[in-house]
Amino acid sequence: MTKTNPGRFFEDYRLGDVIRHATPRTVAEGERALYHALYPSRFALHSSDAFAAECGLDGAPMDDLIAFHTVFGKTVPDISLNAVANLGYAEGRFLRPVMPGDTLRSESEVIGLKQNSNGKSGIVWVRTRGLNQMDEVVLSYVRWVMVRKRDADAPAPDTHVPDLEKAVPAGDLTIPDGLSFADYDFELAGEAHRASDYEAGERIDHVDAVTIEEAEHMMATRLWQNTAKVHFDATNREDGRRLIYGGHVISLARALSFNGLANAQCIAAINAGAHANPSFAGDTVRAWSEVREVAKLRDDVGALRLRTVATRGTPFELTGEDGKYLPDVLLDLDYWVLMPA
Template identity: 70%
Template sequence: MSKVTAGRFFEDYRLGETLHHAVPRTVSPGLRDIYTSLYPSRFALYSSDEFARGCGLAASPIEDLAAFHLVFGKTVPDVSLNAVANLGYGAGRFLAPVWPGDTLRATSEVIGLKENSSGKTGVVWVRTQGFNQHDVAVVDYVRWVMVKKHDLAAPAPAPVVPELTQSVAATALVVPEGLDFSRYDFTLAGARHRAGDYAPGEIIDHVDGVTLSEAEHMLATRLWQNTAKVHFDTTARPDGRRLIYGGHVISMARALSFNGLANAQMIVALNAGSHANPAFAGDTVCAWSEVLDIATTPAPGVAAIRLRLVATRGHQPAGGLRADDGKYLPDVLLDLDYWALMPA
């Protein structure tokens, strides 16, 4: 009996099955420093224990996207080891802060399957939940991924494509217990803009750019224990290039968004997201955001802002997204719709 595994292929998934992902991960105190070494993130709530205490929290949690990457990494050996590409996200909520010392584990339920017309690949939809050591769910999201078939003669399953809501309702957002922006320090945060200073339809060009490097990408995927072959093995793609992990682009774009959205402190939902085109080392990531909605929350001084974050290869005109045929423009890397918390 073989002691090694080649990972799951499309024909190995069954609708409704639950995958219990191996290797729980304890969050080290140094993760915050490594995260900000990889991404130019400067959000005050995640940088300073004192600032976080001033906002009603016990201390500064790790960035929401760092928790997302850790949970995502747990799922890769069972969901996307043999992926061609990670296609998108939806219906995601951040349910509780993650603190240094917490231990995260993950499970996924297969909620959709559809073989592609080529018969060589198929799309798998999973709903993933990340839990801490107290069995409290900290993140819950859906993602879909294109996976290779191993046995091309394997029969195609009956296609099931899950219906996902267009966005998480503002009333379903989970505000961390104790969060209070009524005494928010705008000077320390680095910008003076409240939620009321933004309007739906407003587009913000984040101006700056960061060039992706092989070394940083390899460090990031190892940090998140992301073992997808296309991120490590240059023979896993016909073009012989390492594909940059999509989450690396998400975190890079989110960090760039500080310039213009410095007070959008906590991500609380991922409504939808697409990796529109592949990214490779040497690409320069730039970003712009569109304000989609603004809502109130029950927490004192806390509003929710819904944003579309778009990452592009090089500096592209802010607002440009799709060509006349409806397809993403070739230099659009990421299209991410999310909710964040900011001072009302």
Template identity: 75%
Template sequence: MTKTNPGRFFEDYRIGQVIRHAVPRTVAEGERALYHALYPARHALYSSDEFASNCGLESSPMDDLLAFHIVFGKTVPDVSLNAVANLGYAQGRWLAPVWPGDTLRSESQVIGLKQNSNGKSGVVWVRTEGLNQMEEPVLDYVRWVMVRKRDPDAPAPETVVPDLAPVVMPEDLVFPEGLDFSDYDFDLAGEPHRWGDYQLGEKIDHVDGVTIEEAEHMLATRLWQNTAKVHFDATNREDGRRLIYGGHVISMARALSFNGLANAQMIVALNGGTHANPCFAGDTVRAWSEVLDKAETPAPGVGAIRLRLVATKGDSGAFRLKDAEGRYHPDVLLDLDYWALMPV
């Protein structure tokens, strides 16, 4: 009897299937320190208990993307161990802060299936929920993945493509209890720019760049317990290269966005995201952002800003995205659409 787990293949998924992912993870302060060592993360709310307390929170929560990576990493052995590519995200919401000492687990439901025309793979859509030790949801999102088939002759399932909203509406955003930017300290945050200083359509070159190292991305992927073969096993790709985990690029670009968006403190929704081109060790990641929308919120002193974050391995100041045919420029690594909270 075989005791090892080869992972799920496309024909192993069924609409409505619920998967409880192993292994729960208790989050400690050491992970915050390691996250900030891996990425140039400097947003004040996640760096200082005193700053967070001044903003109405009990202490500094864990970084939003740190929580995302942990919840995401739990799903990999069940959803994307045999993936060809992680294709996109939608309808993501951060529902509660994650605090040091919280224990997180993940649960996913299959909501869509579509076999590819080549018969060798198919696309699987899952809705994933991250829960804390009190079974309270802290995060949920939809993602879709291209997964290999074990047997190319296995019959195709009935095609079900979920109808996904292109954006999380402002009224559906969730705010941490007590959040209040009325007495926000702009000096300690690092920049003077308020919610009202940003204009729709404005583009911001974040200027700085970081060259991706093999050791750092391997450490990060292990930290999130992400077991996808393409990130670890150099024999898993024909070119013999280990693919950089897309979340590593997301966190790097978000950290780089501090220069120009230091006051976009909390990520509260993920409207959509595409890993446009692969990233490998040796690539230098830069980033730019575009202001897509703004909304008032019921939280005192708090405004919501919708941002497009683009990571590139070329000149970020060129603001390249797509060509005339709608194809991503080859220098574009990431196209991410999210809502953040900012002092008004």
């Protein structure tokens, strides 16, 4: 009897399957310190207990993407160990802050299946929920993955493509319990800009750049317990190169966005995301953002819907004449952030 886990292949999934992923993870200040060492993240709410207390919270929550990466990493052995590519995200909702000492676990429901025309792979849609030690959902999201077949002759499942929201409506965003920006200290936060200072269509060059080192992205992948072979096994690809985990690029883009969006203290939702081109060690990553919507949720809390692009190239260049992403574009992320109104 084989004791090792080869991972699921496309024909192993069934519509409606619920997968409880292994290895709950308790996150603590060590994760925060490592996160801030790996990425140049400086958002005050996640850096300072005192600042968070002034904003009505019991202390500084973990960075929102720490929760995302931890929950995502749990799913890899069951969802994407045999993936060809991670294709996209939708309906991501951050529902409650994760605090140091919280224990996170993940579960996923298969909500869509479609075999590719070549018969060698198929697309699997899953809705993943991250839960804390009290079984409260801290975040949920949909992602879809192209997964290899073990046997090309295995029969194709009935095709079911889920109908997904193009964006989470502003009215459905969750404001963390207790959060208040009524007495917000803009000087300590680093910038003076409120949500109402931004306009739909405005573009921001975040100016700064980070060159990715091999050790950094492998450390990050291990930190999130992401077991995908392409990220740390140099023999897994014919070119001998380790592919950088897409979430690493998301965190870099979010951290770089501080310059111009320092008051975007919380990620409230992920509407869509595409890893446009692969990234490798040695890439120098820059970021720019476009404001898509501005919303007022309360007198003190506003929201921006942003499109943030991570690129090796110049700002504000995204697609060519053929409509396809330019080769230097690494990430195209559509998401909501909360900030003072």
